[in-house]
Amino acid sequence: MIRSAIEIKGLKKRFGKQIVLDGIDLSVPSGVVYALLGPNGAGKTTLINILSTLTVPDEGSVRVAGFDVVTEKNKVKMSISLTGQFAAVDEVLTAEENLMMICRLSGLTAAEARSRTAELLSRFDLVSVAKKRVKTYSGGMRRRLDLAISLVVSRPIIFLDEPTTGLDTTSRRALWDVILRLKEQGITVFLTTQYLEEADQLADLISVIDGGKVVATGTAAELKSRVGDEVIELLNGNDEIIRSVTTSGSLHDVSRTLNELAAKVPPDLRVNIRKPSMDDVFLALTTKETERSIS
Known part of the structure; x- marks a missing residue:
């Protein structure tokens, strides 16, 4: 071969x-x-x-x-x-x-x-x-x-x-x-x-x-891993993502990011913490807006 x-x-x-x-x-x-x-x-x-x-x-x-x-x-x-x-x-x-x-x-x-x-x-x-x-x-x-x-x-x-x-x-x-x-x-x-x-x-x-x-x-x-180890998402009452922030995943970084967000956004938003996806990679690495298909 x-x-x-x-x-x-x-x-x-x-x-x-x-x-x-x-x-x-x-x-x-x-x-x-x-x-x-x-x-x-x-x-x-x-x-x-x-x-x-x-x-x-x-x-x-x-x-x-x-x-x-x-x-x-x-x-x-x-x-x-x-x-x-x-x-x-x-x-x-x-x-x-x-x-x-x-x-x-x-x-x-x-x-x-x-x-x-x-x-x-x-x-x-x-x-x-x-x-x-x-x-x-x-x-x-x-x-x-x-x-x-x-x-x-x-x-x-x-x-x-x-x-x-x-x-x-x-x-x-x-x-x-x-x-x-x-x-x-x-x-x-x-x-x-x-x-x-x-x-x-x-x-x-x-x-x-x-x-x-x-x-x-x-x-x-x-x-x-290039994007980050954890992604923090802020969602409204309709489960729509209002903001998304990547972090290193450490307790200090996640805590600091949450505190910074809490001081800037409405208090009724919900928080979701997840691992990065290929969506995050694609958005981070490409500069052109495109219609992306996700199955």
Whole structure:
């Protein structure tokens, strides 16, 4: 197994006068789930496109599975699978037909295609709908089929660009299970997401990108520790958060903060003390206002 699945140094990308990626440095170990968090327009999809050889970088070095994405493009393609933001499946065909078609296009014999199709239908819990046309599927079913198609040929690295966007909570969590099973098989999963809980639950490592730059990298616990050890929230009678303050978690700091707040706010506000969440990390590390989805 390759030691590093992805190595990025000094990556820059512009579109016209707009700088989308501004000196990205990332190192992704093999066999992990790596999440890239960031607001809309932060450059997440552009980075995925460069890593999957769909877009050429302007500056910097980018290696995937040990191969340069510019000079060794074909070797990179043979090492990766990509699932984009929108399911790329033929709605007229059934799940079985979609998979058989991709299997044959990938060079499998008829017998191998039938075997691989049956295996993937079972792995992604699509056996019961295998012979139904995809246009009748729910969003979660389409997403699972899209991911199954991307794994027709086994690759050591898979890119998932916001894989659960638009899915309900049940479908999202089902896809989480699929992603964790991929990791158990030694596959490196690099995903972009706006769902903060998704990164918290799935990722071994998380990078936060904002304004085309990586502003922080670490485990979920490490990123949360950067915010503070305890968060003090002041709530009104409707349980709406009026103010939120982070502290070191020590008795002295919590007591001092509460005394300072008590002197400034109405006495009828309630107090809630909790551990930092990925919400707190995201708000602390990103500067752009964005619509964030939290499942």
